[in-house]
Amino acid sequence: MATMEFKTAETRIAAGEVLAELGGVYPNLVVLGGDLNKSTQVTKFADLYPDRFFDFGPAEQNIVSVAAGLASSGKIPIVSTFAVFGSSRPYDQIRVGVSQSNLNVKIIVTHAGLLTGEDGVSAQSIEDIAIMNALPNFNVLVPSDSVETKSAIKSAIATDGPFYIRLSRPATPILHEKESFALGKGGLIKEGADATIIACGIMVSEAIVAAENLASRGINCRIINMSTIKPIDASIIIESARKTGAIVTAEEHYIQGGLGSAVGLILGNNIPTPTENVALTQYAESGPPSELLKKYKLSSSAIEDSVEKVVSRKTKKAVS
Amino acid sequence: MRRNILKMIHEVQSGHPGGSLSSVEILASLYFSILKHDPNNPRWENRDKFILSKAHACPVLYVALAQSGYFAESELLTFRKMNSRLQGHAHTKTPGVEMSGGSLGQGLSFGVGSAIAAQLNKNDSITYVLLGDGECDEGQIWEAAMSASHYKLDNLVAIVDRNGIQNDRFTHEAMEIEPFEDKWKAFGWDVSAIDGHSFNEIIPALNRANSIKGSPSVIIAKTVKGKGVSFMENNPGFHGKAPNKEELRQAMEELFSD
Numbered sequence: 001m002a003t004m005e006f007k008t009a010e011t012r013i014a015a016g017e018v019l020a021e022l023g024g025v026y027p028n029l030v031v032l033g034g035d036l037n038k039s040t041q042v043t044k045f046a047d048l049y050p051d052r053f054f055d056f057g058p059a060e061q062n063i064v065s066v067a068a069g070l071a072s073s074g075k076i077p078i079v080s081t082f083a084v085f086g087s088s089r090p091y092d093q094i095r096v097g098v099s100q101s102n103l104n105v106k107i108i109v110t111h112a113g114l115l116t117g118e119d120g121v122s123a124q125s126i127e128d129i130a131i132m133n134a135l136p137n138f139n140v141l142v143p144s145d146s147v148e149t150k151s152a153i154k155s156a157i158a159t160d161g162p163f164y165i166r167l168s169r170p171a172t173p174i175l176h177e178k179e180s181f182a183l184g185k186g187g188l189i190k191e192g193a194d195a196t197i198i199a200c201g202i203m204v205s206e207a208i209v210a211a212e213n214l215a216s217r218g219i220n221c222r223i224i225n226m227s228t229i230k231p232i233d234a235s236i237i238i239e240s241a242r243k244t245g246a247i248v249t250a251e252e253h254y255i256q257g258g259l260g261s262a263v264g265l266i267l268g269n270n271i272p273t274p275t276e277n278v279a280l281t282q283y284a285e286s287g288p289p290s291e292l293l294k295k296y297k298l299s300s301s302a303i304e305d306s307v308e309k310v311v312s313r314k315t316k317k318a319v320s
Numbered sequence: 321m322r323r324n325i326l327k328m329i330h331e332v333q334s335g336h337p338g339g340s341l342s343s344v345e346i347l348a349s350l351y352f353s354i355l356k357h358d359p360n361n362p363r364w365e366n367r368d369k370f371i372l373s374k375a376h377a378c379p380v381l382y383v384a385l386a387q388s389g390y391f392a393e394s395e396l397l398t399f400r401k402m403n404s405r406l407q408g409h410a411h412t413k414t415p416g417v418e419m420s421g422g423s424l425g426q427g428l429s430f431g432v433g434s435a436i437a438a439q440l441n442k443n444d445s446i447t448y449v450l451l452g453d454g455e456c457d458e459g460q461i462w463e464a465a466m467s468a469s470h471y472k473l474d475n476l477v478a479i480v481d482r483n484g485i486q487n488d489r490f491t492h493e494a495m496e497i498e499p500f501e502d503k504w505k506a507f508g509w510d511v512s513a514i515d516g517h518s519f520n521e522i523i524p525a526l527n528r529a530n531s532i533k534g535s536p537s538v539i540i541a542k543t544v545k546g547k548g549v550s551f552m553e554n555n556p557g558f559h560g561k562a563p564n565k566e567e568l569r570q571a572m573e574e575l576f577s578d
Binding site for chain 1: 365371411412418419420421422423425426427429430431432433434435436437438440441447459460463464466467471
């Protein structure tokens with residue numbers, strides 16, 4: 001087993017820092033909070049630009065529709081809250097008020113997925129990528145680390161249109177040295193010939209560990225960091241299928257409607273390829289994040305199992 | 321305006337006549353007297369904004385926009401048809417429509433955003449939001465009401481079309497909202513109650529609302545659903561039902577004799 005040591009940092013802290021920085025660049029940037037402003041780190045923006053920060057209490061339907069009104073008036077509103085409160089809770093307001101009129105609202109959520117841990121299933125957003133993917137006009141981003149978070153937010157604010165940006169609570173591995181996010185482009189982490197792991201968010205670091213371990217067993221993996229889930233980078237998916245003939249997707253999300261579904265759509269329409277999906281298949285429970293990831297099979301070892309399985313399917317097909 | 325509303329709903333045999341007819345005088349007062357707007361430049365930065373939160377009543381809005389010159393009156397008959405800019409519920413693809421709606425309860429919050437933007441921009445634009453009384457069953461209305469007074473949005477004016485009927489039946493049967501004035505007062509709003517069909521009451525009430533400082537204002541406009549057509553008046557059956565040929569003929573006769 002490889003024991004890789006990553007430096008870590010919180011993506012939410014990176015978000016708080018970059019919003020404070022961008023407040024000085026964009027005079028029309030306005031941040032809307034919902035009584036979670038210390039947790040989401042937007043207090044940094046609020047301290048610097050109190051006249052452009054508005055707290056609405058935990059009233060997320062109101063916050064999203066207020067954001068729509070601000071965007072319609074030329075502001076760039078940031079909706080800042082936890083993932084469950086910025087997606088499913090105000091979904092109708094997002095659908096009718098933001099998506100259907102393609103307004104320039106940026107929903108930046110923290111505390112996504114299983115990593116929110118001890119708070120339990122109500123707080124663990126495992127459906128948010130699916131429901132946000134289902135909205136025409138929306139861009140859906142899941143940065144893999146704190147460095148990419150900063151460049152993803154910069155890109156979202158520089159691009160007109162609605163965005164959903166999904167971040168975590170705890171410190172997560174730092175994978176990037178420099179800010180290199182490109183909207184709609186998958187990032188090649190490493191080359192490999194036997195299978196491609198397409199991962200997003202915290203599962204990218206798990207993929208790197210898995211690939212290390214698999215290499216010692218003679219399986220060489222290509223790794224793609226799919227930090228833009230929508231619009232998805234079809235060309236890098238097709239290229240990966242062509243080069244490696246086997247795909248494993250990995251996401252900290254329910255198996256339906258997330259990264260795996262988006263990748264599967266591209267593969268099925270273009271280049272049918274043996275595929276395995278590392279994702280949740282049920283609700284989890286309260287517990288420490290690292291133990292939850294292990295129990296619910298979102299770890300590097302789950303990725304390794306899926307890669308071995310998909311490679312064996314590829315071989316069988318070749319033999320027959 | 322009423323004749324245009326009924327003709328467009330009859331033409332496509334769908335739409336919401338009752339709540340359009342009840343708010344005719346309110347929209348006429350706004351579009352032809354109160355609003356600072358430019359039909360030739362619908363996105364003019366300093367315009368006052370009118371938000372139709374009860375977006376099913378879009379026929380009255382489309383008629384007000386057409387008669388203001390945002391688009392030709394002939395376009396009204398494309399309402400709800402394929403390739404039309406006049407959607408079944410108000411949508412921003414229509415010139416002059418500020419908000420896409422169709423799911424009740426969202427317009428007052430949108431108005432809060434619009435009013436905050438005007439304050440940040442230090443312009444004197446006023447945001448008017450028309451709510452239905454049945455719509456006030458939606459909890460989000462009260463989230464928005466609380467935040468508007470918290471942020472002292474005195475450039476925000478809500479008007480409630482208090483026609484007493486919602487989709488299924490009378491509002492007091494579906495969900496009692498009284499004491500309605502007291503609720504708004506408790507949420508920190510300046511409240512006035514008027515006859516929503518009297519220009520002599522609507523226009524002074526709007527002017528008064530604009531002069532109030534330090535708090536948002538709401539005008540509760542008592543109206544008659546289906547106003548102007550005898551068999552539609554106060555009849556829950558015509559919330560979302562188009563008149564047939566004979567009904568249209570009779571309605572036109574009544575409206576011409578006014």
